[in-house]
Amino acid sequence: MNTTQRSGVLNFMHYRYFKLSSMLMVAAIVTYVLAPVGDEPYGGTWLGYVLGIVSALIVLLLLWYGIARRRTPRVRYQRPHPKNGGHKQAGSVQPDFSLRRWEDRGRHLAKDAWSHGGTLQGWLSSHIYLGASLIVLATLHTGFQFGWDVHTLSYVLMLLVIASGFYGMYAYLNYPRLITLNMGEETLDDLLHKIAELDELARIHALGLPDEVNALVLKARQETRLGGSLLRQLSGKQRNCPTISAARQILQLGSKYIKNEQPELMRDLYAVLLRKERLVLRARHEIKLNARLQFWRYLHVPLAVALLAALLAHVVAILFYW
Ligand code: HEM
Numbered sequence: 001m002n003t004t005q006r007s008g009v010l011n012f013m014h015y016r017y018f019k020l021s022s023m024l025m026v027a028a029i030v031t032y033v034l035a036p037v038g039d040e041p042y043g044g045t046w047l048g049y050v051l052g053i054v055s056a057l058i059v060l061l062l063l064w065y066g067i068a069r070r071r072t073p074r075v076r077y078q079r080p081h082p083k084n085g086g087h088k089q090a091g092s093v094q095p096d097f098s099l100r101r102w103e104d105r106g107r108h109l110a111k112d113a114w115s116h117g118g119t120l121q122g123w124l125s126s127h128i129y130l131g132a133s134l135i136v137l138a139t140l141h142t143g144f145q146f147g148w149d150v151h152t153l154s155y156v157l158m159l160l161v162i163a164s165g166f167y168g169m170y171a172y173l174n175y176p177r178l179i180t181l182n183m184g185e186e187t188l189d190d191l192l193h194k195i196a197e198l199d200e201l202a203r204i205h206a207l208g209l210p211d212e213v214n215a216l217v218l219k220a221r222q223e224t225r226l227g228g229s230l231l232r233q234l235s236g237k238q239r240n241c242p243t244i245s246a247a248r249q250i251l252q253l254g255s256k257y258i259k260n261e262q263p264e265l266m267r268d269l270y271a272v273l274l275r276k277e278r279l280v281l282r283a284r285h286e287i288k289l290n291a292r293l294q295f296w297r298y299l300h301v302p303l304a305v306a307l308l309a310a311l312l313a314h315v316v317a318i319l320f321y322w
């Protein structure tokens with residue numbers, strides 16, 4: 001296998017699985033249009049059975065991917081030289097530490113199947129193209145007959161698994177690059193460490209300033225949040241972020257305190273808070289991208305298992321009925 005062949009999941013082996021699934025889909029459409037299967041096509045005609053069985057076999061193959069990817073030895077991701085050696089963030093910005101696992105995992109995923117050796121790439125390539133072909137194969141199997149029953153439930157679950165898979169593919173293709181752009185060689189730990197240092201610096205700068213300013217600095221230190229609920233992680237925002245509003249308010253208060261050396265102190269404090277704001281925004285962006293890179297799996301895999309159960313029920317119901 002040469003370098004070009006190994007380069008991508010989507011063009012694996014000169015689009016081998018794209019061609020295979022295109023052929024399957026074209027064959028299914030042509031047979032559906034031309035084959036003599038009676039007046040009303042449905043799952044119970046000979047073509048219905050063939051398409052149903054082929055679809056079910058593909059689903060089993062796609063489920064098997066979950067096992068194959070665990071069996072294939074991986075290249076473990078190495079963190080780039082953490083500089084703080086597990087430094088504690090005493091009293092500083094509040095990170096949700098479950099994110100750390102996500103961050104590692106996100107970076108690991110970025111280097112996982114998409115750039116892995118041939119075997120796993122081949123599996124994933126077939127997974128994507130064969131998975132997408134189910135939209136045509138299973139739909140033709142149903143003969144467009146839908147109802148409020150377990151048969152249609154399996155079909156809907158299948159479409160949901162496929163939709164989440166498409167989202168995952170989009171995420172894998174785009175987010176790892178954005179993560180690298182945002183973080184470079186730094187880690188979330190590095191950012192948290194720098195934020196804690198800036199919090200301390202801001203506290204020192206604020207000592208010679210009025211209470212009003214100290215209160216803003218303290219609030220920015222104690223109430224700035226990173227991560228949190230899934231929605232907050234996915235949005236990458238904190239409403240009325242105390243760090244951002246402290247920076248804005250200190251800019252406005254600057255003109256109020258013009259006595260002695262206070263304007264200079266205010267300027268320094270403002271500069272520190274601006275630096276902290278930039279780091280907080282970068283950390284939130286990192287958390288957001290990692291959350292978006294991964295949350296879909298928590299839909300894709302359980303829905304795939306639910307699909308298997310519904311499919312079993314579908315087939316058992318059919319066998320029992322017949
Ligand atoms: C991904 C796999 C499959 C999906 C998503 C699927 C989905 C469906 C759906 C939505 C229908 C239409 C139900 C209705 O009329 O309300 C149907 C009908 C049917 N399916 Fe499947 N099916 C799959 C696999 C299979 C397999 C493996 C078999 C056979 C072993 C099978 C046998 C049938 C039969 C016989 C019908 C006609 C039932 C009837 O109208 O009475 N299906 N299927």
Ligand code: HEM
Pocket residue numbers: 059062063064065066067069109112113124127128129131132134158161162163164165166168169172297300301304307
């Ligand atoms: C009925 C259809 C499908 C089923 C049953 C299915 C099932 C699975 C399973 C079991 C995994 C392994 C998850 C894990 O080990 O954590 C997986 C991963 C994945 N699937 Fe699907 N999938 C389907 C369709 C699709 C489609 C259509 C796409 C893309 C267009 C897709 C994209 C992915 C991706 C990107 C992964 C993660 C790959 C990795 O990290 O190694 N899936 N899927």
